[in-house]
Amino acid sequence: MFLSLASILSFLAVFIPVAHGGKVLVFPHDGSHWVNMRVLVEELHLQGHNVTVIRNADSWYISETSPHYSTITVDVDGGGNEEFFRAFVSEVIKIKRSKGSAWSRFALDMELKDKFYELHKKICEVVVFIFENKDLMKSLNDAKYDAVLTDPANGGGVMLAHYLGLPLVFNARWTVHGEAHFAIAPSPLSYVPLPPSELTDRMTFFERLQNILFYTMRMHLYKQIVGPHYSALSSRYFGSDVDYFSLFQAADLWLMRVDFVFEFPRPTMPNVIYMGGFQCKPAKPLPQHLEEFVQSSGEHGVIIMSLGTLIGELPHDLADEIAAAFSELPQKVIWRYKGDKPAILGNNTLLINWMPQNDLLGHPSIKLFVSHGGTNGIYEAIYHGVPIVGIPIVFDQADNLSRMRAKGVAKVLDVSDLDRKIFKNAIQEVLNEPSYTTNMQGLSRLHRDQLVKPLDRAVFWIEFVMRHKGAAHLKTESYKLPWYSYHSLDVILFLLTNALLIVLFFVMLVRFCFRLCLKKKEKSD
Template structure:
């Protein structure tokens, strides 16, 4: 009977395998040109490239010579290295320190405008450097010919910077975006209808989809800053590149709107509900995989925590150290706790560090979050960390530093899965109160686990969605049928102002005609009476 059952199950598996072979959409190995963004954006791009590589696709990456994380040699891809005049990270470090200083001193109106001005200056310098780097491609006939002759099937890029989008236009190739951010902010705002009455601007003043009158004013003000940044800070840089290298010229926003597929690194478990478009594919949490075993030293440390569990803390890839006095207070709080702590920290070793705290330069974040001993994740609120916390169901104590981080953490806090401490509020007392609240109030863990169950309850895993749509674009040489034509319309046509003007003119003329007729009749009647008298 056991042998019969074995053969029966084996037969089912064979049939199922044949079904997959014959009925799964087929895509021959393609040639993909990738223009990535460095830093934490590269982390999730690399995960997508690993999956595409396992599916047999040939990948070529354009990278800057001063790249922080993108190696020149890799088994995943061949690389084209382009000289970059100056490392944008130098400007980034300076801006981060200024942001930390302003946050700690309190954000007055003058400080806000000063910081906004500095941020726009940083954006201008950074995007100018990236465009100058891309210009070296356009000015290299040999390299351009190689790109043209390579017969790429599509361009995959992160539109946080614009050169990849411009190169796709020049090479006349289908375009897939690995996106949450575009050059001027959150991607939805140039693609889908975005009523500011209930869609908060990101990064912005930290609002939800339930805004009162004053909050809507703040939301519109934040959006006006983004429009200024888009039209007056960034547009001139990219327009100059487009005018020089693209026949007929173009602008960066219309190039983004012309993309075939937007692989959007978010989902509606995390994001507030909003209008969207058919060529937007939500792949939030696509980087999450089953947790792998920890390295032996970490596993031993984690297991030694016993029933108290482990807290992990990291503030991402861009902040090497918090101000020293804050680090000392955090270390002191950790030292007094029964939990073990793994802390990614690259600054000076705090003098108040306890024996229960392990300081590391790097940690396998996903594998730690997936470990059953992890009780709390102390994080800055970057998109990757937030999505991974949701995936593995670990509640968060958030210390947002800059950009979108407060908005990301706010979405978790609104769902009862996180608690936020602003940087200028961090002290030994507030940090201890916050960490104990998240540790001992079971609602945080229950709410985060609920989000995790919702995130996982979908018919197709996010990574499969991402690879399917990349290959879909290859099979069909683009996806123009999924794109809206709205972006080709003048702004006055998009808002039907021309129609409104026409209708108002017609109504005015009708009313004027009626008035003229009545006036004529009245005058005629008056004249008749005068003659009779």
Template sequence: MLSAYLSLSLLTLMCQLAVSLGGKVLVFPQDGSHWVNMKVLIEELHTRGHSVTVVRPVDSWYIQEVSPYYTSITIDVAAGSDEGFFRSFVSRQLQIQRHGSSFWTRLALDMEIMEKFSQVHYKTCEMVAHMLEDAGLMLALQDAGYDLLLTDPASGGGVILAHRLKLPLVFNVRWTVHGEGHFAIAPSPLSYVPVPIAKFTDRMTYAQRIRNFLMYGFRMFLYRRTVGPSYSALVTRYFGPEVDYFQLFQAADIWLMRVDFVFEFPRPTMPNVVYMGGFQCKPAKPLPQDLEDFVQSSGEHGVIIMSLGTLVGQLPSDIADEIAAVFAELPQRVIWRYTGDRPSTLGNNTLLVKWLPQNDLLGHPNVKVFVSHGGTNGIMEAIYHGVPMVGIPLVFDQADNLSRMKAKGAATVVDIGSLDRDLFLQALQAVLHEPSYRENMQKLSRLHRDQPIKPLERALFWIEFVMRHRGAAHLRTESYKMPWYSYHSLDVMMFLLAVITTFVTVFVLGVMFICTRICCKHKSKQD
């Protein structure tokens, strides 16, 4: 009896100790598909005994107000980026892409994306301003004693909130309000670091390097003109003109990067960039019985799965009919996540579903090909399970993501603007019957899995590291505080050039003076 009492007392003490050692994390997430991977971190933080609070707008699309993993703070301001907004935006992007693939089409896409982004970020700033004006809320957040703020810098609100609350800042990042994350913090030589929209590799020709340079300049100009003003105005309003938003953003303690160098091309990085690519991937669980029966009925031919992500559940009817007709010709079984009207050419071998367990299907040995839009989450899951891809990029970073997989020999890519029955069939047949695609993807899978620590564990270690040490300033460079001309040593080069020029000028003038004196003396002697 005494032994049982002591055991119970010890267990209670351990539980109390675990709770007391748990940290308090404030999360300012990005809605939509970005929430899917942020939720993975939140659930793991909860499992480890940390208390998590999530800030969400009143019209949040993905982020639930009630959850067993976190407490939510709902801000009574609409973010303007709900499901309807994104679906209409993606639909418009598809219309533009189908109009053609010229330079002007690309420019129209860029301008429309920037305009929509500008609207979303303006709404985010309204939400943050509402929070900063609410004295009661800010006092409650300060009194809560948070250890850090975790945010996705695709939205800039978390950066401003962290500065106001004087909290260490951790990013769950690939994209920021200024573009791809590396370009904001790490040296990025444009001679071999491709700008994402360019779809180049790290081995560029001279002509490609020119295009890469011009695209970088054009993109930075657009970001600074369309996104920057909203955040700069907000920072100036609440912190004064001497505070620069871009410097607040670059001062984040840890950047948890959602890629790794199996996916990314080799490039310079920084000590506070932690790579956690594939952190959301996990071994496949058994399929629901109906799906398992359908997969097993494929026999030796196997299964193709198709999903174009959360934003695109349906396609224009003519494209859907073309895709369905190609599937109907194949001996494979097909599982297609599709929420639109049933395509008229759909074959008996194709199962339409409104939702599918993507990770579990990709881990099934019968799955031969993954037809995907090229979202980062789906690509990392395909790498993890070693399933080759047929890519149909739609918007945002998807074309660049798939171009990387194509460069590594693990995917073919079909342009949605020119997709027809023949092109789609050729792409599928190539991946199904050319062994190199599967071999290359399985090689990537082996490289990705061969790590001393799992990506999720690495990410959680560094979050807890920041909690323990109240930041990671020793890993953060202060170079972001330097003017651009000092960062690139232009002022040093100009000084050295001036010194050399002065020295050469003095030397030349001295030689000329000596020569003149000698000539004068020689002439006077002759006279």
């Protein structure tokens, strides 16, 4: 019996991996970004790690209690104002549909700039509150965390990791300076388009010119928005010689929410780990009422529509146009919509406040996805092979959809031109032209054909950083170089100077020899 028990224990020791639970401190970015972060948090918890999430008392998305993490609630206004963003999106729709002047759009951009300026100011105030709270800082130090996991769309987690001296892992697509690759990886503007320019990797001369001008203006704008706040914070706690953005670039690991079925090919770095679509998973059975509705569609199938959390409702006349277009289609429609019921709503259309989007996209009866172009929805559509009709409104949505359009899997509409006829024609084009579905199913096969699932890859690398106290061997020190050294302009100048000196030397030598020959000739004469 003893031998039998020993054999069982030996078998378990060999075939069941030992869990070494670590401690991860998470400083998330609120709003829809938390949807991505929560997936990582829940998976880390599932793997036996202890996760602590820092949240604001007025947090928009992050619950104070959860079976998957503990929280540290900071009683400071974090600037995550849901009402503002909803009002802002409504104003964007209004201006676009009224075909407002360039000045109106510029004023709207400036309003958004001011809002993000205030948002980062509030985030810095949260960081100062944490740093100045001696009891809180003592508890953070005493907890002996193994790593900080953060979204670099704000700089709070970056500052905290540096202050605590902990390895830093990013869950990233954006930083405070825009698209994350541009912060860490070589990014030749000749073929790497800067989001949200809506350009591709095959640019004409004038598109390359546009890309460079766009990059220059955007970088200047980003620094105006975030620079004053994070520079002051960095100078206050780390010294005036520490550039705040170098703290971002020094991160150990960049978990990038990107897959190259979506992103255009581009240079990258060893500490950039790609996990695009990590939130996607096989579809689960639908709730009974939805399954019955889907099954009632017959051979025509179902269209689903969701414009994300920020766009829960639309202007009444626009909602009526969309509803009217749906009513003329043979397909059944499931529309996530929180506004008033449209006056023209067909019997084929089901309005719901919330939908199990991933599970619906994975249902074999779903033929088309009408989307605003958020990255979560796009990756779920890719994963399940469902083509898209896109209605971008704000932020990176138009750029995301432009990438899908370039790959032949999406038809993109401008909300300023949208009416029932245009909308219906776009839907019928995508449904009736087989290439949209064929191309999307091809992307789906590419996306799924991976040795390791994106979520498993992400968790492995987080644990790698925890085990090895960082990933210094994967990090480049190039960000510490001045810009002229990074681009080797000093070397080029040195070589050109030497070449010029050599040329001058030979010119002077030839001149001297020529004069010497002239003198000898004069003497002989």
